[in-house]
Amino acid sequence: MNGDFYKDEYTPQINKIGKITGYLGVLVAFTPAVILAVVYGIIPKPAALLTAFISGSSAFGVLWFVEPISYFPVVGPAGTYMAFLSGNISNMRIPCASMAQVAAEVEPGTEKGSIIATLGMAVSIIINVSVLTIGAILGTSVLAMLPDTIKVALNYLLPALFGALLVQFGVKMIKHSAIMVVVAFILYFAIGMGVFNWLPGASNWLGTLGCVFISIAVGISTLSNARKQA
Amino acid sequence: MDVMQIANGLPMWIACGIPVVFVVIQAVLFARGAYRAGRKVGLTDDKMKKAMKSSAVTSIGPSIVVLSGMLSLLVTVGGPVGWMRLSMIGSVMFESIAAGLGTSAVGVTLGTDVMTEEALGMAVWTMILCSVGWVLFATFSANKMEKIEHRLSKGNAGTLTTIASAAIIGVFSAMVASHISKPFYSMIQKADAPAQTSAWHNMLACILGAVIMFVLSNVANKKNIGWLKEWSLTITILGAMIITALV
Numbered sequence: 122m123n124g125d126f127y128k129d130e131y132t133p134q135i136n137k138i139g140k141i142t143g144y145l146g147v148l149v150a151f152t153p154a155v156i157l158a159v160v161y162g163i164i165p166k167p168a169a170l171l172t173a174f175i176s177g178s179s180a181f182g183v184l185w186f187v188e189p190i191s192y193f194p195v196v197g198p199a200g201t202y203m204a205f206l207s208g209n210i211s212n213m214r215i216p217c218a219s220m221a222q223v224a225a226e227v228e229p230g231t232e233k234g235s236i237i238a239t240l241g242m243a244v245s246i247i248i249n250v251s252v253l254t255i256g257a258i259l260g261t262s263v264l265a266m267l268p269d270t271i272k273v274a275l276n277y278l279l280p281a282l283f284g285a286l287l288v289q290f291g292v293k294m295i296k297h298s299a300i301m302v303v304v305a306f307i308l309y310f311a312i313g314m315g316v317f318n319w320l321p322g323a324s325n326w327l328g329t330l331g332c333v334f335i336s337i338a339v340g341i342s343t344l345s346n347a348r349k350q351a
Numbered sequence: 352m353d354v355m356q357i358a359n360g361l362p363m364w365i366a367c368g369i370p371v372v373f374v375v376i377q378a379v380l381f382a383r384g385a386y387r388a389g390r391k392v393g394l395t396d397d398k399m400k401k402a403m404k405s406s407a408v409t410s411i412g413p414s415i416v417v418l419s420g421m422l423s424l425l426v427t428v429g430g431p432v433g434w435m436r437l438s439m440i441g442s443v444m445f446e447s448i449a450a451g452l453g454t455s456a457v458g459v460t461l462g463t464d465v466m467t468e469e470a471l472g473m474a475v476w477t478m479i480l481c482s483v484g485w486v487l488f489a490t491f492s493a494n495k496m497e498k499i500e501h502r503l504s505k506g507n508a509g510t511l512t513t514i515a516s517a518a519i520i521g522v523f524s525a526m527v528a529s530h531i532s533k534p535f536y537s538m539i540q541k542a543d544a545p546a547q548t549s550a551w552h553n554m555l556a557c558i559l560g561a562v563i564m565f566v567l568s569n570v571a572n573k574k575n576i577g578w579l580k581e582w583s584l585t586i587t588i589l590g591a592m593i594i595t596a597l598v
Contacts, residue, residue, distance in 0.1 A: 131388040136494045138384060142377040143490025147483045149373045150439060153432060154476050156366035161357055163472040165457075170476055173456040177449055177481035185484030189492055194500065194518035198493040199381055205489035207374050208441040211526060213413040217406040219519055220584065224405035225398040230515030231508065236389045240399060241406035243382035248407050250375055250438045252414035256421060257434035265422070274596040276549070277556035278416050281591035283526035284560030285584055289568065290519050298520050305521075305528030313536035332525035333518050340517030344510065 127232045132198070135239075139202030146206045180322060187326040191333050195229075199239040207246045211329070212279055216286055217245035223289065297339060305332045354466050358429025367435035374439050405581070412588055423447060427461050428474050440482040453477030530557040552595055559591035 157163040188210070189201055195215055196204050204214040219229070221241025227233040291298030308331050317323040357363065389399050420443030424433030428450055436446045451461040453473035459466065461474070504510035534550040542550075564587045571579035579586075 153366040173477040189489040201493040220409040221402035221406040225402040230512035239385040243378040244406040245410040246378040248410035256418040280557035281560035284557040285564035287523040288564040301524040305524040309528040309532040333521035336517040336521030
């Protein structure tokens with residue numbers, strides 16, 4: 122019964138909300154540009170805008186496709202709709218969705234797991250927007266008063282978060298995680314040394330894409346080996 | 352009129368507020384749907400509240416990092432646009448590059464030259480045009496990727512869990528590797544001293560994060576200390592940040 126509800130009611134509902142808000146969101150994103158044009162008459166010259174758009178899409182165009190594919194196995198359909206409209210995926214959405222699953226003691230990839238991840242991600246969006254709103258209202262003057270030591274220490278927050286999260290999720294699959302850290306290190310070292318410079322913008326996307334799918338391949342082959350032995 | 356007065360004026364705050372509110376509305380709609388579905392598949396209110404609380408605590412640190420990155424955008428494109436761009440589809444690195452590409456197409460270097468009206472328009476349009484690609488493809492493909500995933504796993508629950516768990520480990524090992532490999536290749540490539548120092552510091556913070564988390568979660572599990580389980584991530588991050596900053 123429960124499975125039917127999830128598949129027949131929840132999933133279509135998620136897709137409906139996602140499609141409507143996603144496409145509508147694209148239109149809404151243009152509001153500031155429209156106000157600049159309507160209120161102040163500031164309209165960029167098409168030729169200059171095209172130049173900028175072409176350089177922008179050659180720098181980021183691959184990411185538009187590679188990132189949703191790389192992160193889908195982690196965040197699922199509802200997460201994909203939300204994460205890409207709100208941004209800040211690897212540094213906030215995924216950590217929050219995963220920590221929510223830990224707190225509720227549910228497995229990733231299950232129905233309960235994906236419902237909890239959706240809740241976690243939504244909460245993180247609301248907190249994120251609130252913090253940014255307070256910051257934007259206070260403005261640069263107040264923010265610039267932060268002591269330098271704190272500004273420097275903030276640089277270390279994300280590396281520390283990633284290290285901690287790898288342990289949090291890695292202890293359940295220690296062998297797998299150890300292999301992945303070695304593989305990821307070699308891959309990132311090679312990217313850093315410029316081995317993949319022939320791929321456009323590889324340093325931005327190759328690492329995550331490679332690690333996610335290598336890790337899935339390792340996981341599935343371990344699983345099928347275990348099944349054969351059982 | 353001074354261009355920064357336009358950029359920080361009331362019309363721009365309203366124009367940027369609409370997309371920001373829209374992002375929040377989407378999150379609320381999904382959360383409401385998920386909460387109702389959670390009850391039907393047998394999740395207790397208590398568990399769901401715990402999950403939301405944990406996510407809220409986890410969000411605060413990274414939000415402050417994004418906020419400190421927003422500073423540079425506030426100065427260059429004004430408060431409202433910086434605020435909107437980082438609340439919607441944003442990431443600090445992408446936004447600064449996109450804004451710079453826009454202004455340089457009309458001969459204004461972001462951060463050094465004086466901003467002109469034309470350059471502000473270019474920055475805003477370029478940031479928006481270059482970011483909607485993510486949303487368009489993600490919105491278009493989300494349900495299609497779900498079907499592919501189900502076909503590949505043949506609907507087997509164990510396989511789906513394995514895919515998701517392995518993917519999470521993949522993402523975090525990628526993030527960790529990006530920090531711990533950097534000092535080595537920047538040393539080989541003889542990057543300048545400040546860049547090398549900051550790469551070593553990031554590596555240290557990352558390793559400290561892993562070590563402290565390992566110790567704390569072991570202690571919390573063995574002695575079954577509830578509050579330590581809940582706060583271990585926060586304590587770990589603060590500890591790793593403070594130790595790294597003091598080194």
